Every structure is written in C-alpha cells, then in structure tokens.
Amino acid sequence: MSLCLILCRCDCKSEYKVDEERSSKYPFVGALCMNGGDVDNSYTTKSLLQKRVLSITNPILVKNTEEMLTNLDFPKCIKVADLGCSSGQNTFLAMSEIVNTINVLCQKWNQSRPEIDCCLNDLPTNDFNTTFKFITFFNKKLTSNGSCFVSGVPGSFYSRLFPRKSLHFIYSIYSIHFLSKVPDGLEKNKMSVYITSSSPLSEYKAYLNQFKRDFTTFLRMRSEEMVHNGRMVLTLIGRNTLDNPLYRDCCHCWTLLSNSLRDLVFEVYSFKMPFYDPNEEEVKEIIRNEGSFQINDLEMHEFDLGHSKEKCSLQSHKAKAGQKEASCIRAVTETMLVAHFGDDIIDALFHKYAHHVSQHASCRVKTSVTLIVSLVRK
Amino acid sequence: MSLCLILCRCDCKSEYKVDEERSSKYPFVGALCMNGGDVDNSYTTKSLLQKRVLSITNPILVKNTEEMLTNLDFPKCIKVADLGCSSGQNTFLAMSEIVNTINVLCQKWNQSRPEIDCCLNDLPTNDFNTTFKFITFFNKKLTSNGSCFVSGVPGSFYSRLFPRKSLHFIYSIYSIHFLSKVPDGLEKNKMSVYITSSSPLSEYKAYLNQFKRDFTTFLRMRSEEMVHNGRMVLTLIGRNTLDNPLYRDCCHCWTLLSNSLRDLVFEVYSFKMPFYDPNEEEVKEIIRNEGSFQINDLEMHEFDLGHSKEKCSLQSHKAKAGQKEASCIRAVTETMLVAHFGDDIIDALFHKYAHHVSQHASCRVKTSVTLIVSLVRK
Numbered sequence: 001m002s003l004c005l006i007l008c009r010c011d012c013k014s015e016y017k018v019d020e021e022r023s024s025k026y027p028f029v030g031a032l033c034m035n036g037g038d039v040d041n042s043y044t045t046k047s048l049l050q051k052r053v054l055s056i057t058n059p060i061l062v063k064n065t066e067e068m069l070t071n072l073d074f075p076k077c078i079k080v081a082d083l084g085c086s087s088g089q090n091t092f093l094a095m096s097e098i099v100n101t102i103n104v105l106c107q108k109w110n111q112s113r114p115e116i117d118c119c120l121n122d123l124p125t126n127d128f129n130t131t132f133k134f135i136t137f138f139n140k141k142l143t144s145n146g147s148c149f150v151s152g153v154p155g156s157f158y159s160r161l162f163p164r165k166s167l168h169f170i171y172s173i174y175s176i177h178f179l180s181k182v183p184d185g186l187e188k189n190k191m192s193v194y195i196t197s198s199s200p201l202s203e204y205k206a207y208l209n210q211f212k213r214d215f216t217t218f219l220r221m222r223s224e225e226m227v228h229n230g231r232m233v234l235t236l237i238g239r240n241t242l243d244n245p246l247y248r249d250c251c252h253c254w255t256l257l258s259n260s261l262r263d264l265v266f267e268v269y270s271f272k273m274p275f276y277d278p279n280e281e282e283v284k285e286i287i288r289n290e291g292s293f294q295i296n297d298l299e300m301h302e303f304d305l306g307h308s309k310e311k312c313s314l315q316s317h318k319a320k321a322g323q324k325e326a327s328c329i330r331a332v333t334e335t336m337l338v339a340h341f342g343d344d345i346i347d348a349l350f351h352k353y354a355h356h357v358s359q360h361a362s363c364r365v366k367t368s369v370t371l372i373v374s375l376v377r378k
Numbered sequence: 379m380s381l382c383l384i385l386c387r388c389d390c391k392s393e394y395k396v397d398e399e400r401s402s403k404y405p406f407v408g409a410l411c412m413n414g415g416d417v418d419n420s421y422t423t424k425s426l427l428q429k430r431v432l433s434i435t436n437p438i439l440v441k442n443t444e445e446m447l448t449n450l451d452f453p454k455c456i457k458v459a460d461l462g463c464s465s466g467q468n469t470f471l472a473m474s475e476i477v478n479t480i481n482v483l484c485q486k487w488n489q490s491r492p493e494i495d496c497c498l499n500d501l502p503t504n505d506f507n508t509t510f511k512f513i514t515f516f517n518k519k520l521t522s523n524g525s526c527f528v529s530g531v532p533g534s535f536y537s538r539l540f541p542r543k544s545l546h547f548i549y550s551i552y553s554i555h556f557l558s559k560v561p562d563g564l565e566k567n568k569m570s571v572y573i574t575s576s577s578p579l580s581e582y583k584a585y586l587n588q589f590k591r592d593f594t595t596f597l598r599m600r601s602e603e604m605v606h607n608g609r610m611v612l613t614l615i616g617r618n619t620l621d622n623p624l625y626r627d628c629c630h631c632w633t634l635l636s637n638s639l640r641d642l643v644f645e646v647y648s649f650k651m652p653f654y655d656p657n658e659e660e661v662k663e664i665i666r667n668e669g670s671f672q673i674n675d676l677e678m679h680e681f682d683l684g685h686s687k688e689k690c691s692l693q694s695h696k697a698k699a700g701q702k703e704a705s706c707i708r709a710v711t712e713t714m715l716v717a718h719f720g721d722d723i724i725d726a727l728f729h730k731y732a733h734h735v736s737q738h739a740s741c742r743v744k745t746s747v748t749l750i751v752s753l754v755r756k
Contacts, residue, residue, distance in 0.1 A: 115541040117540075124510040127507060128530060132502040132530075135533075149531070154513060163495055
C-alpha cells in the first residue's frame with residue numbers, strides 16, 4: 001500500500017539502539033496504523049480526542065447529509081464511506097449520526113427509508129476485527145430499523161477504493177493529514193521528526209509538495225467514485241499561520257515528540273512523520289486546482305489534544321494533562337515508532353513526552369487547529 | 379448474530395470437566411468461526427481440503443461466470459460475493475478465478491473490462507485481519523490490471539447483507555451446511571454431537587427442519603440482493619443416501635468426534651454441531667419450494683477429508699491420514715469446542731480423533747459427499 005513509511009536504516013550510538021535488524025527486515029514498513037485491540041494503550045480507548053473532534057464535525061456532517069439528500073432527491077440506496085476509519089467504535093459514532101439524519105429527514109418529507117451501505121475504509125493493516133465487534137453498538141445507536149449494511153474496505157485512500165460513481169457521501173476524520181510517504185530530501189535533519197520553525201525552507205517545501213501531491217490524488221480518486229452532487233466532509237489537523245508568522249510552535253505534538261526522542265536517543269535519526277498540517281489557504285488552493293469539487297463549508301477550530309481547557313497551575317493537573325496527551329500520541333504513533341526504534345524505548349519515551357507537555361501547560365502559542373471542510377462533487 | 383451456538387450448561391462427572399464458568403459466561407457463544415491467525419492449527423494453513431474442494435468447484439464457477447456475463451450483456455460494474463469466506467487466502471483463490479474469467483471473456487468479445495466489486499462475507503467474529511493480509515497475493519493472481527475492489531462484509535448470511543438487486547454473482551464454499559443454531563429437542567442425546575444411524579427419527583427431523591428453515595432464509599435473502607439472471611454457486615457437504623439406506627456411517631467426521639469426546643469425557647453433554655448435510659433431493663426440494671431460483675447445475679463429488687485417496691495398509695500411512703483429518707476438523711471446530719469444554723481437552727481430543735480415523739482407514743462405507751449446485755435468479 002502506498003500509505004507506508006519509508007524507514008531508512010542508520011547508524012546509532014546511543015543508550016537506546018535503533019533496531020537495525022528490524023529496520024532492514026522491514027525496509028518499507030506499512031506501519032501507519034493505530035494501535036489495535038481494545039486494551040490499555042489501544043487507539044479505541046485512547047481516542048477521546050477524536051470523540052471531541054466528532055462533536056465539532058457533527059453539525060457539518062448533519063447539514064451536508066441533509067443537503068445531499070434533497071439535492072439528490074432521496075435516493076433509494078445511499079452509499080456512505082468513512083475513509084481512515086481506524087480501529088474501534090468511533091467510526092460508528094459519525095456513521096450513526098449520518099444514518100439517523102437520513103432516516104429523520106425521510107420521515108419528515110414522507111419518503112420511504114433508503115437502504116444505506118456503510119463502508120469503513122482503512123489500510124489493510126488496520127485492526128478491522130476490533131471495529132467489527134462494535135456493529136451491535138452501532139445498531140443500538142440507530143433510531144430506526146431501516147436497512148443498514150456495514151462493510152470494511154481495506155486499502156489506501158490515495159488509490160481507488162470504490163467503483164465509479166457509486167458513493168453519495170464521504171467523510172474522513174483526522175486521517176488526510178497523514179501523507180502517503182515521508183517526503184524525500186530530509187536526510188540531513190536528525191534533530192526533529194517534523195519541520196520546525198528553524199527548519200530550512202526546502203524542508204517545509206518538501207512537506208508541502210508531498211501534501212499537494214497526496215491531497216490532489218485523494219480528490220481525484222474521490223471525484224471518480226462519487227455521484228454528481230455527492231458530498232464529502234473532511235476534518236484534519238491544520239495550522240493557523242494567517243495571524244501568526246511562526247509556523248511551528250514549541251508545543252506542537254511533533255516538536256514534543258522530537259524533544260522526547262532526543263532525551264533518550266540524542267538524535268531522531270531518519271525517523272520522520274509522514275504528516276502535514278496545511279493552513280486554510282493551502283487546502284483551498286489544492287481543492288481549486290484539482291477542480292472537481294466546490295467548497296461548501298470551511299471551518300477552523302481550536303485544536304485540543306486531550307487535556308482540559310481550564311489552565312491550572314496545580315502540578316498534579318499539569319501532570320495529568322501531560323499523561324493524557326502522551327496516551328493520545330502514543331496510540332497514533334506507537335506502531336511507527338516500534339518499527340523504527342524497537343519497543344524497549346516506548347514506555348520511557350512517553351513518560352518523557354508527558355513531562356514535556358506538562359512543562360508547556362500554560363503555553364499560549366498554539367498554531368495547531370482543526371480544519372473542517374465540506375465539498376460538493378461538481 | 380444468528381449463526382451462533384446454543385451451548386447449554388450441564389453436569390459433568392469426568393476427568394475433563396466441562397468449563398461451567400465459561401458456559402455460563404457465554405450462554406450463546408458466537409463460536410462458529412474458524413481458527414484465526416496464520417500459525418500452526420489455524421484455518422488458513424489447515425484448509426488444504428478447501429483447496430481441493432475449490433478444484434472441483436472451479437469448472438462450475440467459470441461456466442456460470444461466463445453465462446452470467448453474456449446473459450447480463452457485460453455489465454460495466456460487477457459485484458461478486460463470497461459468503462462464508464473464512465480467514466486466510468482461500469477466498470481469493472475462487473475470487474481470482476472469477477475475476478480472471480470475466481477479464482478473459484471481455485477481451486474475447488472485445489468488451490471493455492468492468493470494475494469488479496469483490497465482497498468477502500463472514501460472521502463479525504471471523505478473522506478478517508488475516509484475510510486482508512492476502513490482498514497482495516490476490517492482486518498477483520489476477521491476469522490483468524482491471525479495477526478490482528475488495529471489501530469485508532461482517533454478518534450472518536441468514537440475514538440481509540447487501541442492498542437490493544446489487545449482486546451479480548454469489549458463491550459459497552463449505553459454509554451453508556452450518557446451521558444458524560443447534561435445533562431444539564436434542565437434549566436427551568448425550569452420546570453424540572450429531573445424528574447417527576441409531577438416532578431417533580425425531581432428532582433427524584429436528585436437524586432437517588432447521589436446515590429447511592435456514593436454507594430457505596438464505597435463498598430468500600439472496601433473492602432480494604441479486605439482480606435478475608444473477609448466478610449463485612453453492613458448494614456444501616451433503617449425504618449420498620440415495621443408494622445407501624444408512625444415513626450415518628461409522629467414519630462420518632462427527633461420529634468420529636463423538637467417539638473421541640466420549641473417550642475423554644464419557645458423555646458429549648449438550649454439545650451439538652450446528653450442521654446438516656442434506657441429500658440431493660432435500661436440496662432440490664427446498665430450492666423448488668422457495669421459488670426464486672432455477673437450478674442450473676447439480677453435481678455430487680466424493681468427499682475426501684484431507685487424506686490421500688490411495689488406500690494403504692502401512693500403519694505409518696494410516697496414522698498420517700488420521701493426523702491430517704484431525705487437523706482439518708480441529709481448524710473448523712476448535713473455537714466451538716473450547717467455548718464448551720475449555721481448552722485443556724483439545725490436544726488430547728484430536729490425538730484420539732486421529733487414532734479413530736486411522737482405525738477406519740480402509741473403511742469403504744462413505745456417505746459424505748460434496749454437493750455443488752448452481753442457481754439462476756429468476
């Protein structure tokens with residue numbers, strides 16, 4: 001699959017050795033998947049952040065579902081897809097919102113309830129087994145007994161996943177900021193896992209160009225799969241650089257991860273995040289240039305990584321906030337980090353991470369935001 | 379899900395105690411799934427039997443795929459479903475056969491290649507993760523680069539799984555002999571896990587009626603999901619009782635399992651197989667009575683459970699045949715048996731099973747057969 005990490009081998013002279021055997025055995029590790037299962041550090045229990053994100057996405061999901069329904073004159077069968085559904089129950093929270101909106105609107109307009117085909121996509125390495133365990137939970141969340149069919153679609157959303165003109169509604173929550181690969185040309189930077197405010201312009205451009213290529217591919221694939229007037233709602237991590245010339249701040253999650261790694265292994269080696277958080281203008285420009293979609297909504301929300309909003313000077317509160325954020329980031333990155341550094345490092349790393357977060361608990365410079373964009377297939 | 383086992387608690391006075399806590403914790407265990415993963419006793423490595431079955435099913439799959447294509451005048455998008463795909467690569471062996479047949483025929487008749495939607499169904503407890511690992515294997519088996527989309531559909535095939543009139547081709551290999559539940563009225567029989575030649579008529583009828591209900595439901599659900607002139611190929615274990623009045627024989631797999639269990643626990647308690655192997659006439663009658671499908675092909679093949687065809691009197695050969703069959707049966711039944719008896723018993727049980735098979739190595743009374751039926755949606 002294309003959404004994999006290029007993990008290069010490298011020398012290391014540190015307490016925590018890079019797992020060279022592992023790196024050579026898996027030169028292209030398809031490691032970009034969330035922790036599976038439903039136990040302690042798994043994505044499903046640690047994705048409270050995503051639930052919060054869902055609460056800000058919901059109004060746009062509902063509005064666009066309603067508009068899609070009326071614009072398409074209440075289709076008899078509606079195919080909905082979650083791209084990057086991950087493992088666990090969260091995919092069903094958004095999906096049940098959409099299905100319930102459809103059923104309520106059909107009742108209101110005296111239309112017969114459609115059959116709804118709910119497609120859950122993620123990489124083939126995703127833990128679909130755990131997701132499928134929550135189908136009963138999904139059915140309980142549905143307010144009516146209309147026909148609803150669930151399927152799992154394993155594959156990269158940077159390739160075609162569905163037949164031509166088959167999808168009526170697509171959503172993707174906190175997925176498309178993940179790139180198909182780490183950009184080339186970052187070999188010299190051994191101090192951070194992502195661009196920082198002190199990165200050279202060439203590194204910033206390497207990331208931006210990779211995002212442009214990937215997001216354009218994403219839009220082109222979806223434009224082939226969607227019906228005319230179909231809707232797409234995308235929620236992703238972005239940057240608010242419009243009022244703030246600093247495009248990386250001290251408590252960006254990858255800055256904190258770089259600091260934590262350096263505490264343990266002195267260098268981050270060739271480990272880089274296949275990630276880009278675009279600003280609003282970058283997103284708009286790529287959509288305009290690709291040309292298949294009209295922007296319907298575009299919202300920017302504060303990005304709140306798991307810790308409570310109230311700033312508190314109590315040391316214990318700061319520590320707790322640090323642990324929460326560390327859990328979130330661990331759930332998302334553990335598979336990637338283990339593929340590169342082995343698993344000996346992980347507990348200590350996120351202990352450090354929690355500490356760094358707590359040091360920045362009262363920091364006000366936050367450039368990370370959540371972007372929500374809704375699109376109409378022209 | 380409906381395809382679950384009713385596992386009742388019972389008293390036990392034996393060396394291997396029935397796991398009462400387990401039985402009471404999971405009064406309705408959704409235990410009817412094959413061993414997952416891809417290690418030793420897993421279904422994926424031990425399903426050589428199914429590969430052999432596939433080789434006898436293939437000609438009918440190919441023939442019906444071709445007839446479907448021409449009857450439906452080469453649809454632009456073709457949706458194919460494997461019902462009861464199980465875990466591992468086997469589902470892709472049949473699926474690649476169908477996809478390749480479609481592509482070859484399109485080339486032959488100078489038609490553009492359709493997009494093909496490949497839907498893999500099994501119960502939500504099935505190990506879809508392992509199946510999805512074989513997508514690369516699937517793509518390698520395809521002879522052309524047409525668009526092919528894979529999805530996993532978790533659910534019981536005794537309920538609706540797909541939208542109305544969406545499927546062009548369905549196949550199911552060695553699945554529909556599994557019932558949605560163990561029939562009622564078998565409580566008195568504590569000596570065998572299935573009907574035997576000495577079972578009272580009432581037990582035989584309980585099983586037959588359950589199969590009638592289940593298979594009728596299966597046909598009705600599929601008739602709603604399939605397009606007019608769509609095709610369905612079903613391969614299942616059946617009984618050849620037309621020339622043989624004995625409807626259970628000494629080396630039927632469930633007779634051997636009953637014997638092995640009794641060797642260890644004296645009684646089989648309330649453990650019963652949710653299984654029925656119909657004869658040809660029973661299958662034909664249910665299809666006729668349901669009324670949505672026309673029978674296109676109906677074949678009966680020798681049932682060969684893993685051991686070589688050549689009868690051999692060498693003790694070592696007999697033992698090897700026993701072990702092979704024991705592995706096959708273990709892969710299919712282990713989850714169910716563990717849910718009822720706990721896992722302490724399993725190794726010893728299949729050791730006994732292998733021994734019983736070897737005792738019947740030269741036995742000629744084989745009533746088990748493989749039935750293959752192809753149907754056209756009227």
